[in-house]
Amino acid sequence: MFLIELARGMGTTLRMLFEKPVTIQYPEEKRPVHTRFKGRHSLHRYENGLEKCIGCALCAAACPADAIFVESSENTDEQRFSPGERYASTYEINFLRCIFCGYCEDACPTEAIVLGDNYELTFSDRREAIYGKDRLLVPVPPGGQPTPQQTEPGVFTRSIPVMENPKD
């Protein structure tokens, strides 16, 4: 009776020896994340380099963990950060507070803030956990200009672009 059980157990062990291992060699090797994985946020830009974020602070209002802080200022055509009149002069996310729920992304009227697939967040002190615009903004796309830009008057009068409903 005992021997049968032992043999069955050893058999499982033996079978597992020939199966593909589940573990991977992180960080050399990384497992792909799901399409809707919610990792560290980034603030996106339009193709011309203007920031999508208009400083409306709806993300901060939606945030259940009070992790987002926004301060806005007024754009001018000489110093334009985003289309329309308003831009975020300060944008901070405290990643010690963030619970990665993605409500900010849902609230954003311009699809500026998007939770990406970066889950590798480490900090050596609390201050470092607060990401400002410098670390959240994506790089200027090829062909675009960095912000602030000098723009033609009367071109970027709308804060919120015409958008279609999400498809997936």
Add this chain to the structure above:
Amino acid sequence: MSKLVTLTIDDKQVTVPEGTVIVDAAKKVGIDIPVFCYHPKMEPVGMCRMCLVDVGRPVIDRATGQPVLEPDGSPKVQFGPKLETACTTLVSEGMVVVGMSEKVKAGRKDVLEFLLTSHPLDCPVCDKGGECPLQNLTMGFGPGESRFLYDEKMHLAKHVPLGDLIFLDRERCIQCGRCVRFQSEVVDDPVIGFYNRGRKLEIRTYSDPGFDSYFSGNTSDICPVGALTTVDFRFGARPWEMRTTASICTHCAVGCNLAFNVRREAKAGGDIVIKRAMPRQNEQVNELWICDKGRFGYHFAESGGASPLERLAQPLVRRGGELQPASWDEALRLAAEGLHQAGRELLALVGGRLSNEDLFNIQALAQGLGGKIGLDTYMAGGDLVSQVGLGQGSNLGDLGQGSAILVVACDLEEEAPIWWLRLKRAVERGASLIVANPRPTKLERYAAHILRYGYGSEAATVAALLDAIDGKQNAANSGIKAAAEAITGLGNLVVVYGSEGLGLQGSQALAQACANLLIATGHFGQPNNGLLAVWPHANDQGAWEMGLRPLPDLPAALQAAKALYVAASDPLGDDPALAEALRALPFVVVQDLFLTETARLANVVLPALPFTERDGSFTSGERRVQRYYPAVLARPDARPDYAISGEICKRAGVEAEISSAAGVFARLAEKVPAYQGLNYRMLAQTAEQWPIVGRPDVYYGGTAYENTQGLGVQVKPGAQDGPPPARGALGAAPALPLQAGERLAVPVTRLYDHGSTIAHTGLLHARTPAPYVALHPGELPASDGAEVQLSLGGQVFTVTLRLDEALPAGVVLVPRSLGLPLRGPQAVELKVK
């Protein structure tokens, strides 16, 4: 009392006076009928159609005149074929209003769909987003989708400066006309108006400079969308991110209730900062309004940095001829020693910007050391206001039919804008207004009688008016007789006196003449009767209540003193001629927000806290004691004035309370007769006010705040319950002989001046004139705008000349606090450059 009418609104019975509109009646029983264009303080116009309701009226049998009854015995109600606007429909007996049926909802939905046809829906960037009636009502009643074509939306200018204080977003405007009606109906500054019609209708300004009104900020509060925004708050913060604290405006004697919206900001290094000042409802003081000086003029309190205009960061003491930073302990010890040494030769000079608590402790110090204390002001008569001031329970909003108001020597719109607005409303309710002034003022548009006198005969004019009332016909001219008839027989009389063309002596004589008039006619010691002084500062009346008096001769007092203690006053900045007297003083302590001209000469400079960073109480011109609360955190190295003087007291061996403002007020209430029995808790009490504003339904009364932190307490004047006051003799008019080539210069007050509390608000600089003098044309061979040289008290100033037909001949008008040191009527020389 008008007839009462009972009606039913959404199954609730309500009884209201005849003539009430349905919206107001519903509000009384807590039913919110949505509105955009209706505002409880303005005449209804029914422009927006948002307030549609189903109205039924009882059917009356024509033959009998009796209501027709249903089989069950209830009156038969006939509903109209269409919805009616609740803001223009008056209530009637037995009316039945249905505000929530499917028919009504469908009507509102359609109205909203129309309003939104061209609305940009840029709520995320709109400053009104979060406290927007259109947003709220669309959520409540609006259609989820529009049937109009998106491409047909009108695209209009989004950044139109109406003036230098208010921006217009043409797209957001829903054409309700609240702003236009406010400017023409409420404040009579019709500087904005409609242009074009239909979908092309837009708001335009018709004044130069644009939107030239002292009340322009209020239009942004009552705008039901984000079409009108103030320059100060543009994109400043979202409404839900801010906290609110109660405060009191410090710019004049009205004592408007303010609400400061504050929040923490990264720009300010993580500090809590004031984002905007909003009106706080007090129907007995400022109703729902504040002037632009109060709204934008709080910036002086938040200045920081190194420039001399900025606030003092730490105590300074003079070492080796230089003012150098010192510890509080050292500065207080030096101040106490110096003041103590002077003893009886100590002179304390205080300004009316200080709270009651500050004044009390400074007075305790001066009296404890045996020294003198003086109030730095150019207006007098506060002792008479204490005696025959407005009776307890007075409310300028109650004046109307059967009331007379006499305004003497006052350009009320410049000196106290909110009182201007309230007196104008009183006239519209039927009050009889008499304006006596040497030159025309805006208030005269509403005056039943205008008395014109020459500068210098203010008191004589009021005395002549009293003579005419007494029936002494001898000297009175016809204007005065007519005015006297208007006053006689009316139930209430309020006398308002200002400081137009007056110095201390003239002001005291005028106040006495006004008091005599009130005493002789018996209009004292009762509600809505009495004397009202238009003080230049928030707490001048409080200083008088405490027994502080202006010094009749400041230079002589300075010469007699061995030590000077100055708080919230800048004698040298006001009058450079005092420099010598001040330099001669062995010891000067200055306690202020800024390094003033006087402070530069001081031995010890102590940094005080502004009203936004501490608590305290002010006594308004109407003798209403009101509390203010700290809005932001106090700067680390500054202290409230009462604490500073309390600490000096302690070190100089004088007993004083320093624990808290409430503690000082408790002492003060024991000592000062006017405040007997008062405490901070009483000042914080509130009562239900009408109209109901500041609740979640921001559409009804705009974004003015509900008063939750105290309406204040109006204290009784001496003559109420006290011995009847006696008439006093008018002081002899000061003789002012003019030498050859000299002219008589008189001071006048302007709202926007160069005072230290406004100099820090850059927003208002465009409206603040450069130093000027005003003359009747033909007095001087020079054109309007020419530069002239004004010799005043041994100094020569180059100023701009303004010519005005309306001015009387023979005088030079010199505005106060524009850098020209004129404390009263004075002989000057004027030369064309």
